[in-house]
Amino acid sequence: MTAARQLQRSAPASAVPPHADVVVIGAGFGGLYAHYRFRQLGMSVFGFEQGTDVGGTWYWNRYPGARCDVESVDYTYSFSRELLDEWQWSERFSTQGEILEYASYVADRFDLRRDIKFESKIVSAIYDVAANLWTVRTEKGESITCRYLVTTVGCLSVPKDPDFEGLESFKGQWVQTGAWPKEGVDWAGKNVLVIGTGSSAIQSIPEVAKTAGHLTIFQRTANYSVPAYNGPLPEHRQKEVFADYPAYLAMLRKTRGGQTFELQTDNFAADFSLEEQRERMEQAWQLGRWNLQSCFRDITLNEDANRLAGEFVHAKIRETVKDPATAEKLIPRGYPFGTKRLCLDTDYFETFNRDNVDLVDINEEPILRITETGLQTSAKHYPADLIIFAIGFDAMTGPLVNLGIKGRGGHSLKDAWADGAESYLGLAVPGFPNLFTVNGPSSPSVLTNMILSLEQHVDWIADCIAALRERGLDIIEARQDATDEWAQHTEMVANHTLFPKANSWYMGANVEGKPRMFLAYIGGFDNYAARCDAVAANDYEGFALSTSKVEERA
Ligand code: N01
Secondary structure (H helix, E strand, C coil): CCHHHHHHCCCCCCCCCCEEEEEEECCCHHHHHHHHHHHHCCCCEEEECCCCCCCCHHHHCCCCCCECCCCCCCCCCCCCHHHHHHCCCCECCCEHHHHHHHHHHHHHHCCCHHHEECCCCEEEEEEECCCCEEEEEECCCCEEEEEEEEECCCCCCCECCCCCCCHHHCCCEEEEHHHCCCCCCCCECCEEEEECCCHHHHHHHHHHHHHECEEEEEECCCCCEEECCCCECCHHHHHHHHHCHHHHHHHHCCCCCCCCCCCCCCCCHHHCCHHHHHHHHHHHHHHCCCHHHHCCCCCCCCHHHHHHHHHHHHHHHHHHCCCHHHHHHHCCCCCCCCCCCCEEECCHHHHCCCCCEEEEECCCCCEEEECCCEEEECCCEEECCEEEECCCECCCCHHHHCCCEECHHHCEHHHHCCCCCCCECCCECCCCCCEEECCCCCCCHHHCCHHHHHHHHHHHHHHHHHHHHHCCCCEEEECHHHHHHHHHHHHHHHHCCCHHHCCCHHHCCCCCCCCCCCCCCCCCHHHHHHHHHHHHHCCCCCEEEECCCHHHHC
């Protein structure tokens, strides 16, 4: 069966057992690896997934142009030599479709669907202190108990609601990039509106523009974007990298983001002459990826260095976009370069030179409402057959608080995080024993190559549970003092950078009422993984370990 055909088939309907040692919520890349790893420990594992199949982010984000912004050779599972030998990526930056095929291939290769119940939305997960068990329930009323609850729900899996006035009256079709219909969307020859100009829009717009009758983009904040320079991935390049993957992986694990950039340097901008700075930025632009963000060490630390890179991109936009008024609208202002996630594009700015594409700055011309036939701004009515909402996600915390998790004393995670998402190492929360959150808030997660980070988290959790079992222990809970210390450290590191100066989803600023805090650990994957290793080596420092077995406690 080809990978493409595997995607078409419906996943097997696994029966929910009454109990498993571990329940894994989510069947994206983290969930799949968790099943593999916990099974290796000889534990019973059962999983739930809201979609009809595996893939997580890559299952939901099927919008046109969707592809990874981490190179394929890095965005690869490392846990199986056989898998590394069997899979060949075709492009430097993989498409959503190919990554989804990979997830499906991995699920088949290691028989991982067997213990996953699909189309299962979790509505509650409640901890019973006396039994030391979690009870997890689905929307359909099924339930299971488990000793350890592991969430692998992704950081960007709850799309923001398009709560625009009048949307219910719209007679055309509307879609969200983060929940793109599986059956596909036809926009050829149509009047299309895109709302938002984050990564998802920046990837979609050039593709949609190719065949749309007319495309109008509604922009609230102009975004920094640099060319990805995608292209085919030659087989020999992948072979070279995969030949000694342990060594390659060891090198990636010593980096801050789990990937390397050709121009990465320890030198500050001021260490270079004006001409060298200019040459370096030009070289970075030609190399693409996040080279421009890495070509001086202090680009996201120092306002002067940051301004250099920002103004360099402004000049590139003015060079690329032919209509000067449109170019001015597309120039990002009001926040430092790179402090909203830098987008990688293919012909984004070029697309605004097409006759069938227009840009509306909604600060000048606010959206008033959606109508039956289109969108009304303060200036005019834009007729539409299709509206694409690319307005982002309730990032990092949304996917977790939506699970209805209640820990000790029936205290909910939602309440625990009402004033900010405090978590020990992004892995565990005080008051929620035996709950592990893969790529949780205040771990490096979204600032890194996610596959590398999720493998590190799952391995750490699996090793931790194995160590508990070996010692006859079965309760682990983050201590409040350790969690407070980690929160202070995370905040201190973030405040050392320019990132808190932007109203980004990293800061929770894109969701009304969400507490403002930097939601990821920006101190680097290398430092973070070393800290996790030290915590484990130091008898799980910062965690309280105990047993629920009465005879052992006596
Ligand atoms: O979401 P976003 P995204 N009216 O939040 C605008 C990852 N990702 O889905 O900036 C009008 O970045 C909002 O405006 P503003 C990646 O980590 C990765 O694009 O809030 N506009 C913004 O322009 C990325 O960072 C990949 O003023 C509204 C846009 O909508 C993350 O996902 C690809 C609005 C939302 O941008 C999120 O990206 C895609 C409103 N009411 C995504 N509300 C790759 O791997 C919001 N906006 C390449």
